[in-house]
Amino acid sequence: MLMGSCLQCGSVTLMLLVTVITVDARTLAASDTGAASDIAAASDTEAASDTGAAGDTEAASDTRATSDTAAASDTGAASDTEQLPTNNYQYLDGHQVWRVEEEEGNTTILQQLHVAGVLDVLDHSGPSRTIRVPPESLSEVNYNLQNAGVHYLVLIHDLATYLRIEWYLRHLATHPRVEVTSIGKSVEGRNIWLVHIMPATTCRGGRSAAVMPRHHQRQKHYRAAKARSIWLEAGLHAREWISVSVALQLIHNMVRECSVGRAVHVYVVPMANPDGYVYTWTHQRMWRKNRRRNHGSNCDGVDLNRNWDFQFGVGASSSPCSEIYQGPSSFSEPETQSLRDAMHQVNSVSKLMLVLALHSYGQLLLYPFGHTTEPAPHTPAMRRLGNIFAQHAKVGSGTVYDVMNSATGLYFSSGSTDDWAKGVLNTKFVYTLELRNKVTFLLNADQIFPTGQEVWDGLRAMIEALTPEKLSE
Incomplete structure (x- = not known):
């Protein structure tokens, strides 16, 4: 955790941050072409996973909400009218976005898991194959999808970036x-x-x-x-x-x-x-x-x-x-x-x-x-x-x-x-x-x-x- 000035946090924290910001290019490039990516990446929830990214349609609104309401530092360095966010980003830390293959019956199991409260279906305008999975549900959702023979691609590794x-x-x-x-x-x-x-x-x-x-x-x-x-x-x-x-x-x-x-x-x-x-x-x-x-x-x-x-x-x-x-x-x-x-x-x-x-x-x-x-x-x-x-x-x-x-x-x-x-x-x-x-x-x-x-x-x-x-x- 960053403490005090950025000089005290040193280069290690910046290395982690900058790597998270840019490392995901390879995985999303694979998802753009429809190919599965198995880029290994360090994760709190998985030993190896597809490298992902920051924010989703709903996470974007969460991002604005937390950044607009969070308190600014006591140092007064931030503007009085627009305050920098606190570490409320941790609400989304470790949340992932997955895309399920488009096959008959796949949306049914997604709806079942959605009702069970272990994932969130992101697009509610129609049948959706894109889901948000919180870190505590990663293993459970993966287990259920594998048992049902449903394949998926990890698009976004961490919504908090x-x-x-x-x-x-x-x-x-x-x-x-x-x-x-x-x-x-x-x-x-x-x-x-x-x-x-x-x-x-x-x-x-x-x-x-x-x-x-x-x-x-x-x-x-x-x-x-x-x-x-x-x-x-x-x-x-x-x-x-x-x-x-x-x-x-x-x-x-x-x-x-x-x-x-x-x-x-x-x-x-x-x-x-x-x-x-x-x-x-x-x-x-x-x-x-x-x-x-x-x-x-x-x-x-x-x-x-x-x-x-x-x-x-x-x-x-x-x-x-x-x-x-x-x-x-x-x-x-x-x-x-x-x-x-x-x-x-x-x-x-x-x-x-x-x-x-x-x-x-x-x-x-x-x-x-x-x-x-x-x-x-x-x-x-x-x-x-x-x-x-x-x-x-x-x-x-x-x-x-x-x-x-x-x-x-x-x-x-x-x-x-x-x-x-x-x-x-x-x-x-x-x-x-x-x-x-x-x-x-x-x-x-x-x-x-x-x-x-x-x-x-x-x-x-x-x-x-x-x-x-x-x-x-």
Whole structure:
């Protein structure tokens, strides 16, 4: 159990959390294709099981209920109006979601077990093959289904993962250099959390010592105190799980190694699209957009990385059924509105010097613009700093990140975070980082921490280079 500051919890807890968040890609990939998966995973209830995920349709509502009603930490680090959840996630800890094969008679035994109170049928609109099984009923349900000759696939191993992220952020907020604030709500009412890591006044051995004094106000505030600021965004596209995991690793490293950002305020949104993220665990692994119900269409969702108000509509689609649907208008979505307002606020008190949006996949570091091949302001400087990232990211793992312009190196697009930050906020250094690998969104568990480490190596070098003496126009 996490106790005190996140420095005290150490890297082991973060390792477990990040692994849970991303390890499930292989199993859900198997379920997407209908193949049974027998990936072994440590579990409180089974020695080996299919690795699963976080949240289901009903668990999502449980998630919102617990996060909205839970008390905030006594430290006051969380916003007074939007409080971080306590460890109520444990209500769903160990609950699994199974999908039963579609055969005649299977729904009958499910209904019988449902009446017996040992499982929950998730879809009540008609015959359902998807069930939620609490940990105390796993053996009993498995026994009954096997005796009846009913085969099933474990889709979701642990419904508590999404709440674990919020729980981790709650305990992170007890650290004196960290503030965690909800900057807004998603379409379905989930909080969008912003982690603010403040500079330390002194460091001992690279670790935090004396810190800037904390003050309490009954409003959202973004302290910058003449220091420079950087902005990191992850999870804007729901299926890109590795971006969320890497963001959490970067937060941990930033807090732990205060000497890296002694004069820098770091703002991180580790999960910018929480509704879509939960949906990838519960329904469709490759879902990209948010969960907007589009009026007059049977297709849901808006691509949040086409919804920003800069050259809106280039390289995007006006069709709600498209993966790159731009939305009915720029900033039509509460997620992008919240991000925009927070970035404006940060920029107003301390000029943002670096914006980095984490995505996957491709191993590319892309700089603006995406709507044209004409060079953006500060292109030579962006290219030089990008090369510094790529050089240092390669040292430990050998992973190659290519540095290039978005439009010439990838494809034309607009309405994205990076182009908006460059075109509207006039941020000098702006990038989209496409993480590992070059083939698929579905990474094996052994790729999680190496990916986070190489990004940390590159980002640390970028921050160290961002001084007037070391990097000029």
